[in-house]
Amino acid sequence: MRFLQQESSGIWRACNLFSALEGLALHEEYVLKKNHLIFLFVLACMALIQFTERGIYCPQADVYIDPWLPVDKALITHGHSDHARWGHRHYLCTHAARPVIEYRLGHIAVESVHWGEPVYIHGVRFSFHPAGHIPGSAQIRVEHKGEVWVISGDYKTAPDGLGEPFEPLTCHHFVTESTFGLPVYRWRSQSEIMQDINTWWQCNQAQGKTSVLIAYALGKAQRILSNLEPSIGPILTHGAVENINEVLRTQGLRLPPTQRVEAALNKHLWPQALVLAPPSALNTPWISRFKTASIGIASGWMALRGARRRRAADRGFVLSDHADWPGLQQAIAATGAEYVYVTHGYTDIFTQYLRQCGLQAQAVDTRFSGESLDVPEPETEAP
Amino acid sequence: MRAFAELFLQVDQTNKTNDKIDALAAFLTSAQHEDKLWAVALFCGRRPRRTVSTTLLRQWAAEAAGLPLWLFEDSYHIVGDLAETIALVLPPAKTLQEHSLRYWIDRMRSLEHADDLERKATVLEAWQSLDYSGRFIFNKLITGNWRVGISTKMVAKAIAKAYAIDQNVVLHRLSGQWSPDDLSFDQLILGQQASDDYSKPYPFCLAYPLEEAPCSLGAPTDWYAEYKWDGIRGQIIRRAGELYVWSRGEELVTEKYPEYEVLRTVLPDGTVLDGEIIAWRNEAPLPFAALQTRIGRKNVSKKQLQDTPVIFIAYDLLEYQGRDIRHLPFHQRRHWLEQLVAVAQAPCLLLSPRVPFLHWEALEALRLDAKAIGAEGLMLKKIDSTYKTGRKRGDWWKWKLPPLSVDAVLIYAQQGHGRRANLFTDFTFAVWRGEELVPFTKSYSGLTDEEFREVDAWIRRNTLERFGPVRAVRPELVFEIAFEGIQKSTRHKSGIALRFPRMLRWRKDKKATEANHLKDLLRLLGDECLEAGL
DSSP states (O other): OHHHHSSHHHHHHHHHHHHHHHHHOOOHHHHHHHHHHHHHHHHHHHSEEEEESSEEEEEETTTTEOOOSSEEEESSSSSSTTSSSOOOSSEETTTTTTTHHHHHHOSEEEEEOOOOOEEEETTEEEEHHHHHHHHOOOOEEEEEEEEEEEEOOOOSSSSSSSOOOOOOOSSSSEEETTTOTTTTOOOOOOHHHHHHHHHHHHHHHEEEOEEEEEEOOTHHHEEEEEEEOOOOOEEEEEEHHHHHHHHHHHHOOOOOEEEETTOOGGGGGGGGGGEOOGGGOOOOSHHHSSSSSSEESSGGGSSSHHHHHHOOOOOEEEOOOOHHHHHHHHHHHHTTEEEEEEESSSSHHHHHHHTTTOOOOEEEOOOOOSSSSSSOOOOOOOO | OOHHHHHHHHHHHHHOHHHHHHHHHHHHHHHHHHHHHHHHHHHHOOOOOOOSSSHHHHHHHHHTTTTHHHHHHOOOOOOOOOOHHHHHHSSSOSSSSOOHHHHHHHHHGGGGOOOOHHHHHHHHHHHHHHOHHHHHHHHHHHHHHOSSSSSSSHHHHHHHHTTTOOOHHHHHHHSSOOOOOSSSSIIIHHHHHHHHHHOOOOOOOOOOOOOGGGGGGGOGEEEEEEOOOEEEEEEEEETTTEEEEEETTTTEEEGGOOGGGHHHHHHHHHHEEEEEEEEEEEEEEEOHHHHHHHOOOSSSHHHHHHHEEEEEEEEEEEETTTTTTTTTTHHHHHHHHHHHHHHHOOTTEEEOOOOOSSSSHHHHHHHHHHHTOOOOOOEEEEOOOOOOOOEOOOOOOEEOOOOEEEEEEEEEEEOGGGGTTTHHHHHEEEEEEEEEEEEEEEOSSSOOHOOOOOOOOHHSSSSSETTTEEEEEEETOOOEESSSEEEEEETTTTTEEEOOOEEEOOOOTOOGGSBBBHHHHHHHHHHHHHHHHH
């Protein structure tokens, strides 16, 4: 697919390849290859969106979406560090995502828009729509001359009671993640999982153990927080979680009262408390201060026994801010898109399955990481 | 089934041994009678015979979940556990039914002589009437592999706790051959039945590796040194006129080693020896690879008996004149052992020689000689120690020779299974042959979780090519690979095969060009052959 990245010669090269293949008319894979090439050819002609070494690019408007290398204009879906990176000259995001992005990246040139509000750049119409991933997270819709692309960033289809629920959009080209794009991932309902967490907390209390729950500092922690039963006991937080709580509270999100562990001097409270901490705190002295504790991890990866055992947690709670297998399938079907681009996750397997379902699917290389417990989310602020 | 599934979940959810034992003990005091012994049997690794092939299970599961077979297979590869994969992909059950664990085991075993249609009907019925954890257990019953982090010792502890019996007594009753079909829980654990079984071995006493200098052990006069032999651990039992040979995996292997038959006549009744089963010729051990040709065989050919004769090197006496003497001090047991071996005068029974030493420094030098006589290093045993059950720190130490090692370049990586699903942990390493890197070994172990994560992240950024699940990576990272032995091999491109290869450390200080050459390995191969007398 490299020729697609060389914009000027791309179409010419595609034509060349195409006619070269005509000579192989008797080759058994001819038809398959031809269809695939037509697909690439169409892509090269349209090229409203391209996948480049810097990120997802719209040449017509000269903007990037969630780029990983520094660019002039970046449209950002949400504040997770693999999507909102430091070093771009101009940022554009939703009002709802902005405070966290500013908090994490410091002094940046950022503008923001309302949900669904159109922004025209060189005649291309851009708009942001809820992705249901974390509060403020967006899918970006791109329209030009009747052609519609949707770049969904990270998303989940089930509502979580905290962020704006996922909005299905119809389009011709859909860019999707596949973090949990395997049929073994099927989420139970949030209310069941939250009930498990609350029960676990109460059992630990009865045994005089502190409940330490590991969750992403941005998004997952607040989702859990807003669904915990605060009457059970005090809720303590790691600094990385509390910093984000403060930003989101200022923005108007309603979260139950929390207290930083460092500020909660009364250690007698610890065995009663539930402590929310990010994955980076695992296996550090910060956690070992809770002498008798039960460690729980809230992540989609906890669906697999192997992953649970590898993390050596006492409890795994299967809770993810990414769509499960049925969610991904439903989301893709709802777009009505014929062309699907798979950016991260089980890209190869997922793409192969979509093709078998009759879609024109393509795995594309990006630097998005999805939900990961192995590469701790960097909590660094801008220099 | 629900109670057992619940137990499994509890045990699986914690990595604390005491919590597991508590859960097991609670189950044993409350479970249905018929399920207790099966639970114990399963956790001790005694699984019912497999009645449905996994190939069929996969096909039926993919079909029931409405997935193409390849997608099911790819998912299985990532999950790493077939029982779990099936339980995860199936749509939720239609109507839940509750039956005992025993019920499902019997249903499954009834399929042994059934045709595939009947098998399929039963399996589908189970899947449709069990919830996620029930299905998982049912699938585990069929596929066999439990791996739940429960050892026989933990089961014994739980039983000891639940019924207030001594743990070592329980362990002894759990050992040897028994099946839930032949006796009840009460007969096996609580009854007198146990002592009637003459074939029953004692649980083995195991040694810890010595990591500090031996002078940390105190006065040399308190210790007894002998060689550590590279065979398989075994127990020879002479009781009621019969001879039984057990290997460490609690497998009865009497028939595999007809050489020992003579011991039935020369050992007195009521004798149990602990020692090493080892291939031996011309008064020296043969390499472990030679013994391997015997391990898998039940019927031994004449030629094998000639080429790789097996002997028993005895190093402890557990039962003497029909009495369990494990509680007596080592020097006393050893004294009687020496007498027994001397009287027996059997060519297949040797006494493990004592390695005398006065100072720890002298012993250190002797350890390095171990290789020359074909041993792996030394064993240190406290002279007044009793014979313990299982691995206990303090009385028995193994002090092995440092392993062989080479520096090699990581060239291919594949994702692991199970505990390491989604992480690149299965590596192929290469050494130089001229300008070319030749793969010579695979290794999956030796790095910390932290290091595995770091290498995993590196692999994702440095993939050159993909061949299915295998990734060719930039040949840059160097690891020190340790191994216990090296042999010629026609199956490997490099012409050699290693024994127990593992990553000793990540040599971040080295560049790929500084890795070893194939000729370095061939030189080691030469040394090994010389020492083994080949």
